[in-house]
Amino acid sequence: MKQKVWKVALGELLDVEGVVAEEVMSKDEVMLLPAGVSLSALRETQPDVVSLLLKHGVTHVKVKNVPAITAGEFRTALGSVTPAVTELNPLLTKIAIHQFGAIYENIEDRSLRERGIRTMLTIAARLPGEIRRTPQITLSLVGVEDRDRERSHIHSINVALLTGYIAQRLFPVLPAFVEACVLGGLFHDIGKAFFPHFSWRGAGGGLLPGDAKIFNCHPLLGESLMKDVGVRDVHVLGAVRSHHEKWEGAGVPDRLREEDIPMAARIVAVANRFENLTSSLLEEDPHRSDQAISTVIGLTSSDFDSRIVRGLLASIGLYPPGTVALLSDQRVGIVLETKERDLLCPRVLICADARGRRVSPFETLKIRKEGNVYIKEALDDFSRRRLEPYVPAAAG
Ligand SMILES: [Fe+2]
Structure with a gap:
């Protein structure tokens, strides 16, 4: 568990939560505040502590967070909830991340690339089942190594799952279409694999002209890669090619408008934006889920189909899981x-x-x-x- 220690100005000491991280001594070595004392307890028992410290010339106190919940404890807690809140299959997710890694690493080798993508298609076929098994989105996905590349694979899997949940909610009687949407979500950015050294951080905003060219062609490259490995489903191909189209026609690569944008692509577009906003991969300062929802709602009509945004909202709520x-x-x-x-x-x-x-x-x-x-x-x-x-x- 990561312990966070930070400096708190004296004036704010009783407004924060935590415990004193280091003992505070006066200039003549008298203990003013022992380490480990809880600030909430201090607030109740010694409200004049601030003026005491001030008198001794103390300006800041180091504070650390109170004991937190670890991932393991949280999982145990999830298991104890009645009725159970199911976590999406973490093993499946881990395998999918690994397989994405293999595809990206083998991108130069045509045959390995095709085999890798076919294996991924097999893994992906299990995701819609996971989505049906867990009718509500719950806290999901495994802890990952702090590596950008792995996080970008996590992004694809998150987009696939979110796309699947929205599609399932909007088209519950079309399981084959939901499946195609999940695949489209999973492979929407596969064209980026052609640029392994290109940093996608900040993609979609603030790109240099050269970067924008690379950015704009990844949907086309992705589509042709999927065709190369034998994918013929128009929904999957449409999602990969058109996930950066915008509702009012200002998108890439074809500047499609409104109903001309394939439905699967419209769903991936919303899931992709929501995931990007909340992801620490693309955003220096990721949005909270509720803020991301507001941003996506604000872009309805210019960028997104309002029905899909409603589907997102219905899928994750105003206060999404997590x-x-x-x-x-x-x-x-x-x-x-x-x-x-x-x-x-x-x-x-x-x-x-x-x-x-x-x-x-x-x-x-x-x-x-x-x-x-x-x-x-x-x-x-x-x-x-x-x-x-x-x-x-x-x-x-
Ligand atoms: Fe993309």
Whole structure:
């Protein structure tokens, strides 16, 4: 578990959560504040501590986060929730990441490349089953190595899953189409494999003219690669070729408009943008899921088909799974799942009480419309990708 230590100005000491990281001594070596003391306890028992420290010329205090929830604990907690919240098959995800890695590394070798993509198609065929097995998006995906390339593969898998959830919700009676959408989502950026040394960070904004050319041709390269390996499904090919088209016709590569954009591509486009906004791969300062939803909604009509944006919203809710939520009674929890009819009333895993102390064992709470506890605001994301520990102190 990563421990975070930061300096807090004296004036803010009693407004943050955490524990004192290092003992604070006066100039003549008198202990003013012992290490390990909880700031919330200090607030209650020694509210005049700030003036005492000030008197001794202290300006900052080092604070560290309170014990956080590890990925392992969180998984255990998920398992204890009734009814169970299913995690998407982590092994399948790991295999898919590995296989993506193989495809990218072998891109120079034509035969290996084709074999790699065929293997990936076989793996991908299991994803729609996973989506049907888990009707609500839940916290998903495994922790990954902190390597850009692996994270870009995670991006493709996230887009595939999100595309699948939206497609499943909008077209529940067309399983073959949902499957094609998942494949389209998975391979939407395969054309980027032709540029292994090109940095895609910031793609879609702030590119140099030369970079923009590379960026603009990856959908076409991807489509021809998929054709090369024998993919004939028009929905899959359409998703790969047209996922950067925009609803009002300002996209690439064909400047298609509205209904002319293949449906699978419209779904991948929304999933891709949402995933990019929340991803630490492309954004220096990733959006929280609820902020990303607002951004995507703001781009409806210029970039996206409004029906698909509604599908995204219905799939993940206003407070998507993984959102760290501050409740009206000051408790903090993680949103586990949202039901379509009740976007404001998800199920929440309570992790910290009103004073920021861990709740053990974790409890779940169903937010109810008629109840008096509601989500006051979203705090920070409990990352879907890296399952980093949730830290109430940093979140506040
Ligand atoms: Fe792309």
